[in-house]
Amino acid sequence: MYNDTIKVANKIISDSDLMDIFQKMNEEMLESENVFRQETIQNEKLEREYQNWTTKDLSATFKCTFNFYDDTNITVDNYNSFITVYNNRIQDIKNMWVRYQLYYWIEHGREPMKSVSQHIDMNIYEDKMDITVSLSSEDNRMNDVYQLIKNKILQAPEKYDRIIKKRNAIMNKIGFAVGIIPSLIFCTLLALVTTIRHLYAMSYVLFPVAAILLGFLLGAILFRGKLDDLYETIVPKKKYSGYDTTHNRSIYKDDIDDYLNTSEIIIGKNINNIRNRKEIAELEEKYAKYIPAELIAILLLSIIVVVIGKLI
Numbered sequence: 001m002y003n004d005t006i007k008v009a010n011k012i013i014s015d016s017d018l019m020d021i022f023q024k025m026n027e028e029m030l031e032s033e034n035v036f037r038q039e040t041i042q043n044e045k046l047e048r049e050y051q052n053w054t055t056k057d058l059s060a061t062f063k064c065t066f067n068f069y070d071d072t073n074i075t076v077d078n079y080n081s082f083i084t085v086y087n088n089r090i091q092d093i094k095n096m097w098v099r100y101q102l103y104y105w106i107e108h109g110r111e112p113m114k115s116v117s118q119h120i121d122m123n124i125y126e127d128k129m130d131i132t133v134s135l136s137s138e139d140n141r142m143n144d145v146y147q148l149i150k151n152k153i154l155q156a157p158e159k160y161d162r163i164i165k166k167r168n169a170i171m172n173k174i175g176f177a178v179g180i181i182p183s184l185i186f187c188t189l190l191a192l193v194t195t196i197r198h199l200y201a202m203s204y205v206l207f208p209v210a211a212i213l214l215g216f217l218l219g220a221i222l223f224r225g226k227l228d229d230l231y232e233t234i235v236p237k238k239k240y241s242g243y244d245t246t247h248n249r250s251i252y253k254d255d256i257d258d259y260l261n262t263s264e265i266i267i268g269k270n271i272n273n274i275r276n277r278k279e280i281a282e283l284e285e286k287y288a289k290y291i292p293a294e295l296i297a298i299l300l301l302s303i304i305v306v307v308i309g310k311l312i
């Protein structure tokens with residue numbers, strides 16, 4: 001008998017990863033049932049001492065209990081019902097418990113019969129997945145499912161990835177790229193005001209500093225809400241880290257330790273997380289391309305407004 005407990009930490013387990021595991025369980029169970037039927041036909045004509053069984057008196061179980069966010073739950077005991085609920089209500093799943101179990105006998109002629117009982121239990125939540133495995137040393141037919149589970153976990157992307165680690169830098173980069181163009185237009189138009197034009201001419205850095213600061217501000221106003229929505233379900237939870245006596249307020253920071261010890265299972269409220277991470281990465285890549293040209297525009301316009309300010 002081989003027992004193992006797998007706790008999944010700092011991983012993103014997609015709904016398709018889960019589906020692959022469940023499908024493999026069902027395929028293996030159907031194969032075992034087919035072997036049982038074939039051996040029943042082959043052995044029913046033979047005396048017991050001449051019978052050979054690898055799967056006698058098979059009892060195969062695929063069972064799942066779904067708990068939903070509306071405080072209801074459903075227990076299903078066959079794969080077809082399971083897959084219907086899983087596909088149609090995955091966004092409503094708060095947690096789920098899956099048991100895959102095979103129980104049967106191995107018998108070869110007059111040799112002593114050997115009972116085989118093995119199972120895989122999966123407790124699946126939005127932020128963790130605990131797997132308990134009990135495999136028989138008498139038969140390795142569940143090994144493929146076990147290895148698939150381990151491979152899926154091993155190959156799964158890290159939850160604490162660059163999108164999270166560089167969150168502030170990504171948000172500032174996108175915000176700057178979005179806000180700098182209207183900021184440049186506004187700051188340039190201000191040069192039409194005589195007082196502002198003279199201030200530009202007196203301080204070479206006033207125009208670029210004002211444009212950059214206003215660019216960040218406008219970017220936050222124009223795009224921060226969208227980024228906050230995309231990050232809402234993937235960022236670490238906050239934990240209390242002290243009290244700021246100067247401003248009379250509690251200080252909270254990202255709980256990275258908790259974040260690294262939990263996972264992101266794509267069910268329930270996490271159903272759009274992979275899509276959101278991808279969209280954040282695409283937005284960063286898109287707007288990062290604009291920044292070199294925008295920096296050149298800042299430089300050129302800075303020179304222009306200073307020259308105009310000195311001449312007029």
